[in-house]
Amino acid sequence: MSLPHAILTALLEKPSSGLELTRRFDRSIGYFWSATHQQIYRELGRLEAEGHIRALAPAQPARGQKKSYEVLPAGRAELARWTAAAQDPKPHRDALLLRLRAAAVVGTAGLQADLGRHLELHRRQLAEYEEIERRDFPPGRDTAEDRLRHLVLRAGIDLETFWTQWLTQALAEVAAMPSE
Amino acid sequence: MSLPHAILTALLEKPSSGLELTRRFDRSIGYFWSATHQQIYRELGRLEAEGHIRALAPAQPARGQKKSYEVLPAGRAELARWTAAAQDPKPHRDALLLRLRAAAVVGTAGLQADLGRHLELHRRQLAEYEEIERRDFPPGRDTAEDRLRHLVLRAGIDLETFWTQWLTQALAEVAAMPSE
DNA sequence: CTCGATTGTGCAACTAGTTGCACAAGTGGC
DNA sequence: GCCACTTGTGCAACTAGTTGCACAATCGAG
Structure with a gap:
């Protein structure tokens, strides 16, 4: 809500x-x-x-x-x-992780292309966030509001960074086991 | 779906x-x-x-x-x-990031306790995943299925690691600007 | 000046997920 | 023997989010 x-x-x-x-x-x-x-x-x-x-x-x-x-x-x-107000974290759901787990059972056929597409999407998102960071948070500005907002943006950047790395690794794994 | x-x-x-x-x-x-x-x-x-x-x-x-x-x-x-099948990533929603951004406008009063609570929750989740890793993926086992499943678990571990680090930093920031 | 694309606003129906409750069967304590 | 608790199953109602469509105003090209 x-x-x-x-x-x-x-x-x-x-x-x-x-x-x-x-x-x-x-x-x-x-x-x-x-x-x-x-x-x-x-x-x-x-x-x-x-x-x-x-x-x-x-x-x-x-x-x-x-x-x-x-x-x-x-x-x-x-x-x-x-x-x-105190709020409990919402449970996360990630279809891509689920698909990889499913692929461990039914095989990785057809998965590679979509992993690559997701990697590209995350790369683009990351570039966009980094652009926002350069534009909105140049070194020097340091009000309390700025630090909080920057922290939130950093979460976005770090998460996208994580996903690009993880997907790169996942692609390498899947490529190494052709169609199973 | x-x-x-x-x-x-x-x-x-x-x-x-x-x-x-x-x-x-x-x-x-x-x-x-x-x-x-x-x-x-x-x-x-x-x-x-x-x-x-x-x-x-x-x-x-x-x-x-x-x-x-x-x-x-x-x-x-x-x-x-x-x-x-190709699938587009679902847009993410994170109430905690939103609350921090809101706090930049309406002040951080009352936020600290819940940040700490979330940090503790993520620490516990992380410990649990690491326990699963020790139990289910001891070094040596190396079938294709295992590598895929391990990769998925690593995503869980790395994400929880990220959140504990991020929340630690957020707590430090919020503590440094008492109630604003 | 007018027609097609774009901008801006909005309703309605549907889908997925959540919350609240119910009820039967077995289990342990007294 | 019976009462409270746990286990296992399930329905119904609600809430949040998505999809599909509609329609008026404006703007730019021919």
């Missing part, structure tokens, strides 16, 4: 419209929370109904027009409450 | 009853796929209806009794098909 809180965080960092939020969720926010535009619009509606956010009146109201939202005090309070 | 395939993999490794599966999902299978007993029973029913698995007749049939399942050829074929 964290999508509303992800949206509150994003809106506190910068008031945005649904589409702007969608873009930010695809970019930097994506490394700890992802959401489609449909989810986001639905949730914006709920948050507004609950009085946690409100739409900023556009210059000339018209249909099909950008609506920007800002967080109300009640929304900020809810986010602070949620952030401080 | 991978729970059925997780169950097929587990049953191929060793035919089991619903409860035995539940236990195995809580233990070693848990590091790449988790499921509750309710999910497992529901899915066993579906897999049986589809002709992918079948119940082994118990010695003396009675209600409320263990039913063991084994995989049929159709089930094995379906698992092989799924393993080889």
Whole structure:
């Protein structure tokens, strides 16, 4: 139940419209929370109904027009409450690890190509995060907020680094046992 | 849509009853796929209806009794098909990273305790995986299946290692900015 | 000026996973 | 003998996330 809180965080960092939020969720926010535009619009509606956010009146109201939202005090309070509350980690599920384990039983035929594709995807993601790091966290800036945000980005970078290494090794293993 | 395939993999490794599966999902299978007993029973029913698995007749049939399942050829074929099929990685969501990012905006008050709790949980999980590694993968054994399964376990170990390190660092950062 | 592509917003239906409960059968203590 | 506890199985309702579609406004090319 964290999508509303992800949206509150994003809106506190910068008031945005649904589409702007969608873009930010695809970019930097994506490394700890992802959401489609449909989810986001639905949730914006709920948050507004609950009085946690409100739409900023556009210059000339018209249909099909950008609506920007800002967080109300009640929304900020809810986010602070949620952030401080104890929460159990969600169990993880990783289809790729499962497939490798399955391959130990039914054979590795056909697996290699997709492992390579995943490796490439993770490499690209890693490059993107490193680009964000260069742009948003140049050496020198050192406020408390920056250090926290940088720490979160580092998690994204280190995880992608791990996956590229692991997939490289997995590919080598699978290549060494042709189709079994 | 991978729970059925997780169950097929587990049953191929060793035919089991619903409860035995539940236990195995809580233990070693848990590091790449988790499921509750309710999910497992529901899915066993579906897999049986589809002709992918079948119940082994118990010695003396009675209600409320263990039913063991084994995989049929159709089930094995379906698992092989799924393993080889290209699949896009699922977007990840991590509430803890989100909370840290939120804390950069609304303050870190109250966060420290839960970070410590998570660190402890990951330490324990790590210890458990390392125990499994010692027990199931002693040096020397080297079949193809073993190498694949060991690789999967290594992913679990390395990820837990990463999280313990990251959380240690996060705790240090948060401690250095008291309540903000 | 107009038609097709893009931008921006949104509903509806579906799927997967979670939570809460129920109930039968066996097991150990008193 | 019976009551509380554990084991094993399962249904039903709910929640979160995904997929598929729709439709208005705007913008750029011919």
